[in-house]
Amino acid sequence: MTKTYDVIVIGGGPAGSTVANLLSQKSVSVLLLEKDHFPRFHIGESLLPCDLPIFERLGVDPGAAGFLFKAGAEFLDERVGGRCLYEFSDALPGTPSHAYQVERAVFDHWLLERAKAVGVEVRTGERVIEAITPDRGGAPDEVLVRTTATHASERASVPDASYRARYVIDATGQDAVLGRRDKTTRMLEDFGLGAAFTHWEELSPEIDHELCVRDRGTIKVLFVDDGWCWAIPLGNRKISIGLVSRRRGIKPEWLEQTIAASPFLSRVTASGRQVRRPNVLASWSFHNKKQHGARWTCTGDSACFIDPVFSSGVSLGMVGAAHVADTLLEAFAKNDEARPDLMDAHALHMMHAYNTFATLVNSWYHTSLLHTLFFSPEPNLEWKRGLTSILAGDVWRDDNVFQAMLLSSKRRRKELVPELVSRAE
Numbered sequence: 001m002t003k004t005y006d007v008i009v010i011g012g013g014p015a016g017s018t019v020a021n022l023l024s025q026k027s028v029s030v031l032l033l034e035k036d037h038f039p040r041f042h043i044g045e046s047l048l049p050c051d052l053p054i055f056e057r058l059g060v061d062p063g064a065a066g067f068l069f070k071a072g073a074e075f076l077d078e079r080v081g082g083r084c085l086y087e088f089s090d091a092l093p094g095t096p097s098h099a100y101q102v103e104r105a106v107f108d109h110w111l112l113e114r115a116k117a118v119g120v121e122v123r124t125g126e127r128v129i130e131a132i133t134p135d136r137g138g139a140p141d142e143v144l145v146r147t148t149a150t151h152a153s154e155r156a157s158v159p160d161a162s163y164r165a166r167y168v169i170d171a172t173g174q175d176a177v178l179g180r181r182d183k184t185t186r187m188l189e190d191f192g193l194g195a196a197f198t199h200w201e202e203l204s205p206e207i208d209h210e211l212c213v214r215d216r217g218t219i220k221v222l223f224v225d226d227g228w229c230w231a232i233p234l235g236n237r238k239i240s241i242g243l244v245s246r247r248r249g250i251k252p253e254w255l256e257q258t259i260a261a262s263p264f265l266s267r268v269t270a271s272g273r274q275v276r277r278p279n280v281l282a283s284w285s286f287h288n289k290k291q292h293g294a295r296w297t298c299t300g301d302s303a304c305f306i307d308p309v310f311s312s313g314v315s316l317g318m319v320g321a322a323h324v325a326d327t328l329l330e331a332f333a334k335n336d337e338a339r340p341d342l343m344d345a346h347a348l349h350m351m352h353a354y355n356t357f358a359t360l361v362n363s364w365y366h367t368s369l370l371h372t373l374f375f376s377p378e379p380n381l382e383w384k385r386g387l388t389s390i391l392a393g394d395v396w397r398d399d400n401v402f403q404a405m406l407l408s409s410k411r412r413r414k415e416l417v418p419e420l421v422s423r424a425e
């Protein structure tokens with residue numbers, strides 16, 4: 001007998017946990033299927049202030065849970081002696097004032113446990129292998145989702161299963177199970193092409209104090225040859241350091257070489273112990289051309305993922321997931337959740353954010369706009385405030401002169417992601 005739910009969420013990352021939690025709080029029955037067992041490592045550790053209101057709605061407090069306060073971002077170009085600080089509290093009026101740095105193994109587990117606490121049924125170690133929706137040959141009034149145990153060792157105790165629901169949400173991140181199956185994902189190759197990253201722990205207490213207390217948990221973003229580097233303090237004498245490169249064929253040793261060439265990174269890492277050899281990831285920016293249909297939608301990275309230089313992934317994922325929950329709750333109340341165009345307005349809402357970040361990232365890689373703004377002795381303060389609001393993820397406002405200037409640069413955007421631009425216009 002196949003059990004039936006209102007909603008099945010595939011994926012238990014920040015986007016999946018957020019949408020599942022918010023639906024369940026409103027008495028919607030939700031099954032969340034996650035292929036891994038938590039806690040598990042995940043990259044993407046620096047959050048933006050725009051998800052502060054979402055934490056409140058989820059019923060969690062990252063500060064009280066011990067995640068590191070993040071006051072802003074510091075940009076460095078050691079090759080020219082450039083250094084500048086963007087604090088979220090200097091943004092346009094109304095932009096939330098701070099964010100958090102999080103170790104994702106802990107953060108994702110924490111959000112998933114919260115989803116369980118508000119009534120979501122969570123099944124981990126189950127990989128979704130098929131989702132049959134009305135527009136993929138399924139029945140008009142339901143979706144059917146099939147799973148198998150992720151680990152061969154568990155197949156005997158966790159048999160293949162099928163679940164039914166009124167609606168399915170793909171929150172599978174870079175796996176983008178629906179998009180990749182339907183071949184609707186399109187790589188965005190104008191950004192960074194690969195990353196190498198790892199953690200250092202047991203930093204000296206002096207360095208930890210400098211990063212977490214004196215510098216108030218800011219992320220450091222360094223301009224380096226062929227790309228950029230992040231340094232994200234995680235608290236408890238840990239730091240995450242990564243390199244994003246525009247060159248193809250990323251290798252772990254590129255990170256080690258970049259650290260050796262940077263006085264700041266050399267000093268910080270010399271005080272601690274490298275946890276493991278760097279992980280590498282390649283070609284991860286993409287856009288999913290078909291993000292929703294009859295009784296299904298994508299949210300988080302499975303809809304779109306833009307190069308992480310401005311740390312937008314988790315926070316846009318959570319804000320978008322909350323918006324999906326609100327749209328779906330309204331539809332359930334009217335019994336019209338089967339409409340294929342149900343998420344049209346949601347997709348446009350998110351497209352505005354993706355456009356803003358994509359255009360900003362394009363400026364980072366292909367123009368001198370940001371470098372000049374960061375390191376000019378007398379920066380345009382109105383632009384700086386506007387850029388700070390964008391860096392906080394506060395991109396849905398109509399009084400940001402810098403954002404308006406950025407988005408009016410159609411030539412740059414069209415070269416970059418023509419589909420994003422044409423859909424938003």
Ligand SMILES: Cc1cc2nc3c(=O)[nH]c(=O)nc-3n(C[C@H](O)[C@H](O)[C@H](O)COP(=O)(O)OP(=O)(O)OC[C@H]3O[C@@H](n4cnc5c(N)ncnc54)[C@H](O)[C@@H]3O)c2cc1C
Pocket residue numbers: 010011012013014015016033034035036042043044045046047048126127128129171172173174175176177195197242281284299300301302305308311312313314315317
């Ligand atoms: C190098 C790099 C650095 C980054 N740095 C930052 C940063 O500093 N700040 C930031 O905000 N973002 C950053 N990101 C982006 C961030 O990692 C993602 O945007 C974020 O994790 C997206 O959340 P999500 O919930 O959509 O997906 P995910 O967090 O990826 O969660 C998806 C979940 O779905 C599960 N899943 C996948 N397939 C299946 C399946 N078939 N069945 C069941 N479950 C499945 C996965 O196991 C996973 O747990 C970075 C990304 C990269 C590549």
